Amino acid sequence: MPKTSDKRITLSFDNGPHAEFTPMVLDVLARHDIRTTFFVVGQNLVANRDIARRARDEGHWIGNHTWSHSFPFREKGDADFVASEIDQTQAVIGDLAHEDKLFRPYGGAGRLDGALNAVAAKHLQQHGYTCVLWNSVPGDFRDAVGWPAAAMDQISQLESPLVVLHDIHGEAMTRLDRFISQLKYEGYSFKQDIPPDMIVIRNGEPTEALGSVLAKKI
Numbered sequence: 065m066p067k068t069s070d071k072r073i074t075l076s077f078d079n080g081p082h083a084e085f086t087p088m089v090l091d092v093l094a095r096h097d098i099r100t101t102f103f104v105v106g107q108n109l110v111a112n113r114d115i116a117r118r119a120r121d122e123g124h125w126i127g128n129h130t131w132s133h134s135f136p137f138r139e140k141g142d143a144d145f146v147a148s149e150i151d152q153t154q155a156v157i158g159d160l161a162h163e164d165k166l167f168r169p170y171g172g173a174g175r176l177d178g179a180l181n182a183v184a185a186k187h188l189q190q191h192g193y194t195c196v197l198w199n200s201v202p203g204d205f206r207d208a209v210g211w212p213a214a215a216m217d218q219i220s221q222l223e224s225p226l227v228v229l230h231d232i233h234g235e236a237m238t239r240l241d242r243f244i245s246q247l248k249y250e251g252y253s254f255k256q257d258i259p260p261d262m263i264v265i266r267n268g269e270p271t272e273a274l275g276s277v278l279a280k281k282i
Contacts, residue, residue: 070253071250071251071252071253072224072252072253072254072255073219073225073227073247073252073253073254073255074100074224074225074226074227074254074255074256074257074258074259075098075100075227075229075254076100076101076102076103076127076168076196076198076226076227076228076229077089077100077101077102077103077228077229077230077231078103078105078129078168078228078229078230078231079103079104079105079108079129079133079230079231079232080102080104080105080108080112080115080116080230080231080232081102081104081108081109081112081113081115081116081119081231082108082112082115082231082232082234083111083112083115084234085231085232085233085234085237086102086112086115086119086231086232087115087118088234088237088238089231089237089240090115090118090119090122090124092237092240092241092244093122093124094122095241096241096244096245096248096254098244098254099122099123099124099125099254099256100124100125100256101124101125101126101127101162101166101196101256101258102116102119102124102125102126102127102231103127103128103129103166103167103168103196104116104126104127104128104129104153104157105129105130105131105132105133105153106128106130106131106132106152106153106156106157107131107132107133108232109153109156109157110156113156113160116157116160117160120160123256124256125162125166125256126157126160126161126162126166127162127166127167127168127196128150128153128154128157128161128165128166128167128168128193129153129167129168129170130149130150130153130169130170131148131149131150131152131153132149133170134170135170136169136170136171136172136175136178136179137169137170137178137179137180137181137183137184138172138177138178138179138181139172139178141178141181141183141184142183143183143187146181146183146184146187147187150167150184150187150188150191150193151191154167154193164194164266164267165191165192165193165194165267166193166194166196166258167188167193167194167195167196168195168196168197168198169184169195169197171198171201173201173203173205173206174198174201174203174228176197176198176277176280177280178280179197179277180195180197180264180277180278181278182278185264185265185270185274185278188265188268189265189268189269189270190268191268192267192268193265193267193268194263194265194266194267195263195264195265196226196258196262196263197226197262197263197264197273197277198226198227198228198262199218199222199224199225199226199259199262200215200218200219200222200225200226200227200228201218201227201228202214202215202218202227202229204229204230204233204236204237205230205233205236207236208233208235208236208239209235209239211229211236211239212239212242212243212246215227215243216246216247216250219247219252224259224261224262225259226258226259226262261273264277
């Protein structure tokens with residue numbers, strides 16, 4: 065029998081939408097009655113807007129994950145690049161956007177150091193964005209078979225896990241259904257709300273966590 069507990073977890077998906085794999089992910093989430101956030105890449109959204117609309121219509125939140133997913137801001141963080149990466153995607157998201165203008169920076173293999181620089185933080189504040197980070201990146205993009213075990217290990221050490229998965233990797237996502245079933249068996253319940261400590265800017269206002277994130281060094 066499933067275990068009972070008050071453990072809660074938030075799932076999120078980056079880098080889509082993908083024409084084939086995002087619908088597969090949506091089907092799994094629907095079977096389990098789970099709502100999440102999809103942080104979309106602008107270039108992928110242009111080609112697959114109907115899939116993002118389906119996600120929104122099924123109760124998922126649509127967030128911004130840069131236009132090109134090409135350079136973390138630690139590598140290319142000038143004002144023009146930052147504005148283009150953030151605002152182009154927000155414009156394309158349009159009426160699919162969450163009211164809080166959710167944005168997640170590109171960290172590069174889950175790195176937090178330099179994922180958000182001072183230039184980007186200023187831009188997000190000036191334009192009223194909500195910046196969402198993460199605390200669990202189990203590496204589905206590099207280990208399609210082993211990521212669920214890595215995720216369970218990370219999650220077990222966190223009070224409020226916010227897991228980053230990627231709906232552009234089909235083989236990895238074939239294991240999503242079993243992963244969710246295991247979490248349910250272990251007594252986890254799924255929430256859509258972002259854990260407060262994973263938000264460093266909320267509607268343009270910095271939170272206490274922003275300073276420590278900007279101070280992270282390579």
